[in-house]
Structures are given as C-alpha cells and as structure tokens.
Amino acid sequence: METFLIRTLQLVMSLSLLVVIHEMGHFLFARLFKTRVEKFCLFFDPWFTLFKFKPKNSETEYGIGWLPLGGYVKIAGMIDESMDTEQMKQPMQPWEFRAKPAWQRLLIMVGGVLFNFLLALFIYSMILFAWGDSYIPVQKVPLGMDFNETMHQAGFRDGDVLISADGVPFERMGSDLLTAIVDARQVTVLRDGQEASVYIPDNLMDRLLADSTRFADFRYPFVIDSIVDGRPAALAGLQPGDSITQLDGRNIAYFDFKEEMLKRKADGQASHDICLTYVRSGVTDTLTLTTDSLYEIGITADMRTSHLLPVVKKEYTFFSSFPAGVMLGVNTLKGYVGQMKYLFSKEGAKQLGGFGTIGSIFPATWDWHQFWYMTAFLSIILAFMNILPIPALDGGHVLFLIYEIVARRKPSDKFMERAQMVGMFLLFALLLWANLNDVLRFIF
Numbered sequence: 001m002e003t004f005l006i007r008t009l010q011l012v013m014s015l016s017l018l019v020v021i022h023e024m025g026h027f028l029f030a031r032l033f034k035t036r037v038e039k040f041c042l043f044f045d046p047w048f049t050l051f052k053f054k055p056k057n058s059e060t061e062y063g064i065g066w067l068p069l070g071g072y073v074k075i076a077g078m079i080d081e082s083m084d085t086e087q088m089k090q091p092m093q094p095w096e097f098r099a100k101p102a103w104q105r106l107l108i109m110v111g112g113v114l115f116n117f118l119l120a121l122f123i124y125s126m127i128l129f130a131w132g133d134s135y136i137p138v139q140k141v142p143l144g145m146d147f148n149e150t151m152h153q154a155g156f157r158d159g160d161v162l163i164s165a166d167g168v169p170f171e172r173m174g175s176d177l178l179t180a181i182v183d184a185r186q187v188t189v190l191r192d193g194q195e196a197s198v199y200i201p202d203n204l205m206d207r208l209l210a211d212s213t214r215f216a217d218f219r220y221p222f223v224i225d226s227i228v229d230g231r232p233a234a235l236a237g238l239q240p241g242d243s244i245t246q247l248d249g250r251n252i253a254y255f256d257f258k259e260e261m262l263k264r265k266a267d268g269q270a271s272h273d274i275c276l277t278y279v280r281s282g283v284t285d286t287l288t289l290t291t292d293s294l295y296e297i298g299i300t301a302d303m304r305t306s307h308l309l310p311v312v313k314k315e316y317t318f319f320s321s322f323p324a325g326v327m328l329g330v331n332t333l334k335g336y337v338g339q340m341k342y343l344f345s346k347e348g349a350k351q352l353g354g355f356g357t358i359g360s361i362f363p364a365t366w367d368w369h370q371f372w373y374m375t376a377f378l379s380i381i382l383a384f385m386n387i388l389p390i391p392a393l394d395g396g397h398v399l400f401l402i403y404e405i406v407a408r409r410k411p412s413d414k415f416m417e418r419a420q421m422v423g424m425f426l427l428f429a430l431l432l433w434a435n436l437n438d439v440l441r442f443i444f
Contacts, residue, residue, distance in 0.1 A: 231298020
C-alpha cells in the first residue's frame with residue numbers, strides 16, 4: 001500500500017505540473033495577443049468544480065476539476081473541449097480567438113506543446129547540473145549481458161558484450177540501445193574474447209514486445225559480502241570481497257552460480273569437491289572446497305551492484321548543463337518518435353498503457369532524481385502526443401489553421417464542431433483501451 005501511495009503521489013504531482021505548464025503556454029500566448037481567456041482549469045470539471053476563484057478585475061476564472069484526465073483553458077471564440085457552440089452564434093468580438101489573424105491563432109495553439117518541450121529541456125538541464133550524468137558503458141562490462149529467450153533465439157548468448165549496431169558503437173543501456181539493435185541489420189558482440197556478428201531478424205521487436213521480461217540485463221559478478229564461520233567457504237580460505245569468476249572451470253556470474261548450486265541440490269548430487277576461481281585485490285587464484293549435501297557453502301553475495309560494474313560519471317556546470325540538457329531532450333524525443341511505429345502492430349497495441357503503466361515508471365521509494373527524470377520524459381511525451389494531427393488535440397487545431405493559411409479560407413464552424421466531437425470520441429476510446437490493458441495485465 002505504501003508503494004502504491006508513493007507512486008500515486010508522484011504521478012499526481014508530475015501530471016499536475018505538466019498540465020499547468022501546458023495550459024499556461026496557451027494562456028500566455030492568448031494574453032499576448034489580447035485574446036480573452038474565460039477559464040483556466042487543472043483537470044476536467046464536467047457538472048461541477050472542486051475549487052474555483054476569479055480575481056477582482058480579471059476576465060479569467062481559475063479552478064480545479066474532479067476528473068484528473070488533463071486540463072484546459074477556455075478561450076473566447078473558439079470551439080474546444082467545452083463545446084460552447086452558443087458563443088459561436090454571437091457576433092464576433094475583437095477579443096475573441098476567431099477574430100485574430102491565423103498566425104496568432106497558430107501560436108496560441110502551439111503554445112502548450114512549446115512550453116512542455118521547453119520544460120523538459122529545463123528539467124533535463126537541471127538534473128545534469130544537480131546530479132550529473134552516470135551510466136554503465138555497455139562495451140566495458142566485464143561479464144557481458146544476460147539475454148532473454150527471444151534474444152537467444154536471435155543469436156545472442158549470455159556473456160556477450162554489446163559493441164555496435166551496423167558499425168555505430170553502443171554507449172549505454174536504455175531504450176535507444178534496444179531501438180538500435182532491432183533496427184540494425186548486424187550487431188557486433190565480443191564473445192569469448194573474439195568479435196562475432198549477430199544478424200537481426202525483421203520481426204525481432206514484435207517478438208520482444210510479446211515478452212514479459214527485459215530483453216537484456218547486466219551480468220553481475222558474485223562478490224562475497226560475508227562468510228559463515230565453520231562452513232566450507234571459510235574452511236577453504238575464501239574472504240569477504242573475493243569475486244568468484246569461475247565454477248569448475250566455467251565462467252560464471254551471480255545468477256549462474258546460484259542456479260548451478262540449486263540445480264545440483266535438486267538433482268540430489270552427493271557432496272563433492274568443486275573448484276572456484278576468484279579474484280582478490282586484483283590477483284586471480286583458485287581453490288577447491290567440499291560442499292555439503294545441501295550445496296550451501298556459507299557465503300552471501302554483495303548486492304550493492306552500483307560498485308560492481310564500471311561507471312562513467314560526467315559533471316556539468318550551470319551553463320554547460322543547458323546544451324547537454326537540450327541534447328538529452330532532443331535525443332529523448334527522437335527515440336520516442338522512432339518507437340511510435342511499433343504502436344501500430346498487434347503486440348505494440350497490447351503494450352499501450354494507461355495511468356497504471358505511467359505510475360509504475362516512478363520509483364517505489366521517493367527519489368527526487370528519478371521523479372524529475374520521469375517528469376521530463378512525460379513532458380516530452382505530452383508535447384509529442386498533443387501535436388499529433390488529431391481533432392480535439394492541439395495538433396488537430398494546428399492542422400486546420402495550416403489549411404486556412406494555405407487555402408485562405410476557414411473550415412466552417414459546423415465542421416469544426418463535428419471534428420472536435422470525433423476527436424474527443426477517439427481520445428476517450430484510446431484512454432479506455434489503454435487503461436483496460438492495465439486492468440488485464442493486473443488480473444492476468
């Protein structure tokens with residue numbers, strides 16, 4: 001329950017900030033061009049509003065709705081979420097949206113998307129300034145990667161070190177790395193000290209989307225954290241800090257060692273001698289110990305993985321953080337757009353998620369670094385989704401304004417009303433589908 005509450009709080013805080021900033025973009029551009037804004041609302045408020053107030057001498061009422069699916073600003077003389085068609089039947093007023101030149105209306109409509117994108121760039125910059133940038137270089141992990149079954153079928157082997165995709169070197173783990181792999185014709189890996197090629201099948205991403213496990217993860221060494229006195233490991237001379245690298249002459253990582261010992265126990269093998277290769281203070285050595293019948297040798301592993309793999313850390317000054325933040329934001333947008341094509345596949349549609357999926361990307365414990373990182377990522381997503389040319393979204397209004405500029409005539413109000421209704425129907429259908437997927441994943 002505590003985990004649920006922490007994630008819910010982070011989700012509400014993040015979405016509230018993003019919605020306010022998005023609507024602020026529309027609001028400020030509208031006021032810049034002397035267009036009246038009648039209402040500024042966080043969340044939707046059909047039938048009633050939780051809280052509202054209107055400052056003295058202000059044209060705008062501010063409020064908080066009860067339906068946390070977004071927010072809106074009601075701009076006078078515009079067909080929007082409020083579907084206030086009666087206003088459109090009245091004589092046009094100079095302070096209305098419809099009375100403004102097309103270029104001004106265009107800027108008002110893109111203001112929300114622009115503010116969300118700028119917010120993401122600012123947050124990324126401040127993250128780099130405050131925490132720097134730390135990552136594990138995939139080319140330098142000593143034990144390579146563990147891959148899921150789909151990747152095994154494609155030709156990868158546990159222990160492969162990822163080098164490059166079609167000659168472009170890999171840098172770090174993440175969605176960009178997966179995209180580079182599935183879009184490549186050939187991936188180069190380091191296998192048993194030699195470079196090898198893996199040829200990528202065309203349907204690899206569809207198969208990965210159907211998986212319930214990550215495509216790959218780092219192989220961590222088995223580093224001893226503590227040893228039980230009088231047990232086989234202590235009697236053989238192992239010490240805390242020793243890193244076990246081989247079992248009976250076979251390279252082994254943390255999970256390999258655990259699985260092998262459990263397998264031997266399940267097979268009912270009698271106790272016998274095993275040979276371990278380990279590294280102590282940079283020196284490699286071997287020893288032999290005798291297991292008991294339960295194959296418990298009396299050691300626990302160090303699970304503080306942050307210091308078990310090489311880490312690259314970059315620090316940024318206040319001013320150098322901005323170009324780096326912009327680059328991070330642009331690359332994030334490019335990666336997200338590149339992955340959108342998979343949404344239209346059968347497996348991709350199943351992966352679409354609603355508020356449960358969004359909430360699950362936040363950490364289970366409070367972490368400001370991850371909170372702001374996820375908020376910046378969601379701001380990128382919100383900006384991109386809103387600029388899609390779908391009626392009822394900002395992109396739909398932008399599309400009709402571009403048509404007006406090119407054709408030099410406006411679409412009729414009746415057409416705009418119908419387009420808005422169709423767009424809202426599509427959006428609510430998509431929202432229901434996404435959240436239904438969350439429910440089905442929770443049940444099954």
